[in-house]
Amino acid sequence: MDHTHIVIGGGTYGCFTALILAERFPGARILVVEEEADLMRRASYNNQARVHNGYHYPRSVLTALRSRVNAPRFAAEFGDAIYADFAQYYAISRHRSNVTAGQFEQFCRRIGAELKPAPLAVRRLFDEDFVEAVFWVREYAFDAVKLRARLRERLDASGIEVLTRYSAVKLAVEEAGRRFRVELRNLESGETEQRRAAWVYNCTYSRLNEILASGGFETVRLKHEATEMALIEVPPELRGIGITVMCGPFFSLMPFPPEGLVALSHVSYTPHYEWRDDPAGGWSVPHRPAFPLQSWFDRMRRDAARYVPALRECRYVRSLWEVKTVLPESGANDSRPILFKRDSSAPNLISLLGGKIDNIFDLADVLPGPEDDQLPARAAPAVAALREG
């Protein structure tokens, strides 16, 4: 029997999309296809685990304001996946920063985000020659393993079928765009099978264009980075705190709850290199970085220790490697919009790209409901909406 909806990609976005659809289309057959051995093993795990609360985006007030709405919602809905057992500090660099301490304070007031001067003991962890001011802020981390468990429970309770270790390898339209055929490869046996659905949701993050190109659909402009975050153990004086140095080519320290470690990332050294998918240049063979690359942990530590000297004593454990995908527009102002794109020839094919975890709540505004189901596929308008998130 055909499915009503097939969601390709079992990350946070694919799972949340499936859950919204289950609510909107009672009784619909929904399938989530994920190529890893479990849900949420890719970007939804390999990230900095920050539940953005606005502070990070002085250059994109819209993204900051959406974060102020979505972060508390995320905390309320996924309470036990929230990790709040640390104090979060934002430090303002004296050199090469896009904001001064005064501007940062003003920005936080403008977006209604709480902050106060860091206590002296914390201030002393920073080299004054490099850091103008340090603020305590209210911002949390999330535990991707606990989030996965919560999403999995909800998927099961909603009767959504989940296939792991299956890769969607080809997408085709049938019946003039009214129905899709998705070719799946079982990664254990190597065999392929066909599944059909009225709607397909492409939630593959860095691989959106691979899916689109497999069926000859129009691709989208995307920027990708091959990223590294170092998981480390910090010396005693840095335990229980998070640090973000603003606003430019600096570093962050965030708790990484699933492994009880700390993630060190650096604006200059976390991205090893970048590439772009540009439909204008034609679609070519997709690039997959040869992870793990040669680690840049030493560069991250050397630079970060200029600001926080105690970091010289941190211990490297391993690196998280992931492709980070953003819209090319995001580079200019650091915004994190959500991409929602309906294919112009087959509007029931929807591609979604979320810039950060808490933006999942914006999906409710863009996903279809039963009223859209009544539209003949060709009459539905092609919508390519960029929503600030």
Ligand SMILES: Cc1cc2nc3c(=O)[nH]c(=O)nc-3n(C[C@H](O)[C@H](O)[C@H](O)COP(=O)(O)OP(=O)(O)OC[C@H]3O[C@@H](n4cnc5c(N)ncnc54)[C@H](O)[C@@H]3O)c2cc1C
């Ligand atoms: C280095 C880095 C740091 C980040 N830091 C933060 C942060 O601190 N806070 C924050 O909110 N966000 C952060 N982000 C962004 C955040 O990780 C992403 O916005 C989010 O994880 C996207 O979720 P997703 O479900 O779209 O992607 P994913 O979790 O990658 O899910 C896509 C899924 O699709 C599957 N897939 C792909 N192709 C196929 C196929 N053909 N067949 C079947 N399955 C397929 C993949 O295996 C994967 O599981 C960061 C990202 C990176 C890379």
